[in-house]
Amino acid sequence: MGSLDSNPASFDAFAADAEGFQPLNADDVRSYLHKSVDFIYDYYKSVESLPVLPGVEPGYLSRLLQSAPPSAAAPFDIAMKEIRDAVVPGMTHWASPNFFAFFPATNSAAAIAGELIASAMNTVGFTWQANPAATEMEVLALDWLAQLLRLPESFMMNRTTAGARGTGGGVILGTTSEAMLVTLVAARDAALHRMGSNGVAGITRLTVYAADQTHSTFFKACRLAGFDPANIRSIPTSADTNYGLDPTRLLEVMQADVDAGLVPTYICATVGTTSSNAVDPVGAVADAAAPFGAWVHVDAAYAGSACICPEFRHHLDGVERVDSISMSPHKWLMTCLDCTCLWVRDAHLLTDSLETNPEYLKNDVTDSGAVTDLKDMQVGVGRRFRGLKLWMVMRTYGATKLQEHIRIDVAMAKMFEECVRADDRFEVVVPRNFALVCFRIKPHDGMIEEAANRELMERLNRTGKAYLAHTVIGGKFVLRFAVGSSLQEERHVRSAWDLIRKKTTEIMSGEM
Amino acid sequence: MGSLDSNPASFDAFAADAEGFQPLNADDVRSYLHKSVDFIYDYYKSVESLPVLPGVEPGYLSRLLQSAPPSAAAPFDIAMKEIRDAVVPGMTHWASPNFFAFFPATNSAAAIAGELIASAMNTVGFTWQANPAATEMEVLALDWLAQLLRLPESFMMNRTTAGARGTGGGVILGTTSEAMLVTLVAARDAALHRMGSNGVAGITRLTVYAADQTHSTFFKACRLAGFDPANIRSIPTSADTNYGLDPTRLLEVMQADVDAGLVPTYICATVGTTSSNAVDPVGAVADAAAPFGAWVHVDAAYAGSACICPEFRHHLDGVERVDSISMSPHKWLMTCLDCTCLWVRDAHLLTDSLETNPEYLKNDVTDSGAVTDLKDMQVGVGRRFRGLKLWMVMRTYGATKLQEHIRIDVAMAKMFEECVRADDRFEVVVPRNFALVCFRIKPHDGMIEEAANRELMERLNRTGKAYLAHTVIGGKFVLRFAVGSSLQEERHVRSAWDLIRKKTTEIMSGEM
Numbered sequence A, B: 001m002g003s004l005d006s007n008p009a010s011f012d013a014f015a016a017d018a019e020g021f022q023p024l025n026a027d028d029v030r031s032y033l034h035k036s037v038d039f040i041y042d043y044y045k046s047v048e049s050l051p052v053l054p055g056v057e058p059g060y061l062s063r064l065l066q067s068a069p070p071s072a073a074a075p076f077d078i079a080m081k082e083i084r085d086a087v088v089p090g091m092t093h094w095a096s097p098n099f100f101a102f103f104p105a106t107n108s109a110a111a112i113a114g115e116l117i118a119s120a121m122n123t124v125g126f127t128w129q130a131n132p133a134a135t136e137m138e139v140l141a142l143d144w145l146a147q148l149l150r151l152p153e154s155f156m157m158n159r160t161t162a163g164a165r166g167t168g169g170g171v172i173l174g175t176t177s178e179a180m181l182v183t184l185v186a187a188r189d190a191a192l193h194r195m196g197s198n199g200v201a202g203i204t205r206l207t208v209y210a211a212d213q214t215h216s217t218f219f220k221a222c223r224l225a226g227f228d229p230a231n232i233r234s235i236p237t238s239a240d241t242n243y244g245l246d247p248t249r250l251l252e253v254m255q256a257d258v259d260a261g262l263v264p265t266y267i268c269a270t271v272g273t274t275s276s277n278a279v280d281p282v283g284a285v286a287d288a289a290a291p292f293g294a295w296v297h298v299d300a301a302y303a304g305s306a307c308i309c310p311e312f313r314h315h316l317d318g319v320e321r322v323d324s325i326s327m328s329p330h331k332w333l334m335t336c337l338d339c340t341c342l343w344v345r346d347a348h349l350l351t352d353s354l355e356t357n358p359e360y361l362k363n364d365v366t367d368s369g370a371v372t373d374l375k376d377m378q379v380g381v382g383r384r385f386r387g388l389k390l391w392m393v394m395r396t397y398g399a400t401k402l403q404e405h406i407r408i409d410v411a412m413a414k415m416f417e418e419c420v421r422a423d424d425r426f427e428v429v430v431p432r433n434f435a436l437v438c439f440r441i442k443p444h445d446g447m448i449e450e451a452a453n454r455e456l457m458e459r460l461n462r463t464g465k466a467y468l469a470h471t472v473i474g475g476k477f478v479l480r481f482a483v484g485s486s487l488q489e490e491r492h493v494r495s496a497w498d499l500i501r502k503k504t505t506e507i508m509s510g511e512m
Helices: A026-049 A060-064 A076-090 A109-121 A132-148 A176-195 A201-205 A216-224 A247-259 A282-292 A303-308 A347-354 A364-368 A387-422 A449-463 A490-508 B026-049 B060-064 B076-090 B109-121 B132-148 B176-195 B201-205 B216-224 B247-259 B282-292 B303-308 B347-354 B364-368 B387-422 B449-463 B490-508
Strands: A169-173 A206-211 A232-235 A263-270 A295-299 A324-327 A340-344 A426-428 A436-441 A469-473 A476-482 B169-173 B206-211 B232-235 B263-270 B295-299 B324-327 B340-344 B426-428 B436-441 B469-473 B476-482
Touching: A026 A076, A026 A109, A026 B026, A026 B109, A060 A076, A060 B132, A076 B109, A076 B132, A076 B387, A109 A387, A109 B026, A109 B076, A109 B109, A132 A169, A132 A340, A132 A387, A132 B060, A132 B076, A169 A176, A169 A347, A176 A201, A176 A206, A176 A216, A176 A263, A176 A295, A176 A324, A176 A340, A176 A347, A176 B216, A201 A206, A201 B201, A206 A216, A206 A247, A216 A232, A216 B176, A232 A247, A247 A263, A247 A282, A263 A282, A282 A295, A303 A324, A303 A387, A340 A347, A387 A426, A387 A436, A387 A490, A387 B076, A436 A449, A436 A490, A449 A469, A449 A476, A449 A490, B026 B076, B026 B109, B060 B076, B109 B387, B132 B169, B132 B340, B132 B387, B169 B176, B169 B347, B176 B201, B176 B206, B176 B216, B176 B263, B176 B295, B176 B324, B176 B340, B176 B347, B201 B206, B206 B216, B206 B247, B216 B232, B232 B247, B247 B263, B247 B282, B263 B282, B282 B295, B303 B324, B303 B387, B340 B347, B387 B426, B387 B436, B387 B490, B436 B449, B436 B490, B449 B469, B449 B476, B449 B490
Parallel strands: A206 A232, A206 A263, A263 A295, A295 A324, B206 B232, B206 B263, B263 B295, B295 B324
Antiparallel strands: A169 A340, A324 A340, A426 A436, A436 A476, A469 A476, B169 B340, B324 B340, B426 B436, B436 B476, B469 B476
16 A cells, blocks of 8 residues: 555555555565564473463563553564563463463464464455355364264254255354353243243243353353343252262252243253363253253363264263254364354254344345355354364364374373372372363371462462462362373473472471 | 373383374474465465455365365375365455455454464463463553543553553453443343342343444344343434434433333444444433433444544544443454454443353452453453454554554545546445445436446456445445455555446446
């Protein structure tokens, strides 16, 4: 673009200054990106040695960077220098191989490349017509992943056997919360319709259900969708079911609600809870829900990725009887944020609630019904080229490497678990299902174990050499050791364990 | 990571195969990214010559790519080849300088670089502790942009004059729809609380308002939040106000609702509608809302970017009296998707509705109240390093270049508008406010102008040399010519105009 005088009278007014501001000049793009790639290379080479959790105070960044936006342009190197000097030292390094907190945000070279290309193409695929390739790539990536997960064909957009379009459908969203929200809304509207509710008048009678171990974002999503807080049931779990949802209990609670004139509408079953990787029994939950016609959603955000391995697939048994399932390749399938896959068995239930049809998006292909516009399966309208990076991950690594990646993480977690079990100062609090180990220092003569475990976590995290988070399970304060950060190797797990033992010895010898 | 045997008995079991699968190996990352950068360079150099709108049929991609996920790994070059051969030919090229449809998705070298670095760091900043740098960078970027927009300090997280934290706050979301949804929910809950509603029992009395030109996603967001469809008021507009909301009419409708026992809860005012860039009068809308205590949100998704220029800032006059405002740098501020900025005057109203506090995210800094965890201002929990690219755009280009970018686009649109006005076969249908020109072939002897304009659009789009969308304004079928795609220069606008004239001559001479 040429820079302009204030009153351009004709086309020729620009031509004189055709070398003006060009924000997407290909040479600049190449130059900036090469510098960014060099930075990333150095970052990955050095991140192991950086403190995982930074020692900065709230407000640190505004003391390092200018508080007002600059008026003048600056060389790109200035921004890069400030990233090195001010941003990196204040980061919690999720990419560090010494990161064991929360769940790892796994990543890969292919995913980053895919996201980069998507950012440069910068298309907005709200309708098929607005970007056929982006829409179809997203459908293809979802169908591929559905095949890796051995999801029933009823969830797929393109049925492989019949070669025809099914009633199922999928969409890539930003977070599990969005997957919950859009399916909650679809289930809500379907229930209101079945009740013959006048508008949303019946909403106060709708009830939703999940185990008390379910991610708190589910309860938030229910409130976003307008469900009455008093009708959101958090069903207690216990060690008897390893903190998984007890379907008998679920059935009782639903029946009691029906007896009270309420309408069971939606159940969220989790495969691999965030707290402890508990698994709700998918098939039994579906069976419990069936008499009530309630929507069953499976949240497999983290552990869904493991189900690409045959030895873990049984956790999804019964999925052919649920209404929807979501999982997040940005958690454990080496796909950088954000990427949450949602599949539904009847895409029309989603689009009935989420469809919009403004004049400026109308087009012949949409009118023909031959395509699904992905805007009608999500909260908003605009959307990135979301399928590309996920497809590139599967295309480049193939099922074999993806399974290997899962198995390596699980094996490292198993090894860590065995170490914990072999040291009688510790206990593994719940059975390990995937690559998360929940453990703690055992109760010990006169020692308050919560204080000891909290102290252990804080001392570990302060070293900068490991970062662990905690949870509370069955009233116990527990440390979560989540294996799988993408630069992690066996030596990092070993070092963390050595550090845990050392700090525990310090604590138990009274150095508190 | 080393590959593993199936039963690793000890740490040493891995060591033998330490050269196993390393998805984030720095050398691979560098190699894949360099190849991607080369692809992007070639793409930008050639995109001008590609058909803007591809000539593919639904299902084309699944005929070119394999329908099942590969079992084995493949060299990265295979994925790149398939992108070149199968993806690019099916794309609607938003990056093309011949793209004039919808609104342009503007972009820049600095933004792409920022997103790349964020993808590689791949952090999840749900809480301040989970990434202090990402949280503070987002706050800083929002405060910088608020300053460029001359938003009142009451919207900023860090007040510049007092140097203290204010009650305002901001967050970067994916789309305007999310900004509408979270503020709708906050307004809904605040209204229910004021009414003393038992749970959501009062929800059927809550009403929301917007002009009939408001983006359809607003009406969808209202339904997502559980508002009764019968209580969603779409207020008719007309040419008298250039299709902006008439505050007198708004006041009348709200008063009638109050008289009927309803509770005006939320009003969405748009600065720059998608259809025709109409502007609702922000201050007058705020004044109309005040007696009712209704929440006023300003959606400036597209035109908000122009308000960094003093000559456009008046469109936001009165913003100091509204409750929230959102705008999307991914539309017109050279920041690749997705990036929607939301500011609210009282952040607590948002967090009251959106806060979650699971055990595994508890930490001392959050407990201290010294920070706002950004998860409590959005739908979900997980979030990318969203502030980085926006900050890099402002850091690199500065206010001067950002304003120049807006002015160049507006000047090109103005020039196009003058061309249309100079040709008496055409008319400009509504006054041009920003860089969108709404025009059509005028009614003419015996010609059905909708058919003629539709034919013109279809013929233009079929050439592959330009892509325009349409809308309907005041019952008229109108062509939208949106200037500003980031590779666009004056010559592209001229070529499109030449093509429009040529096709119009063909149509008017009866070659239909």
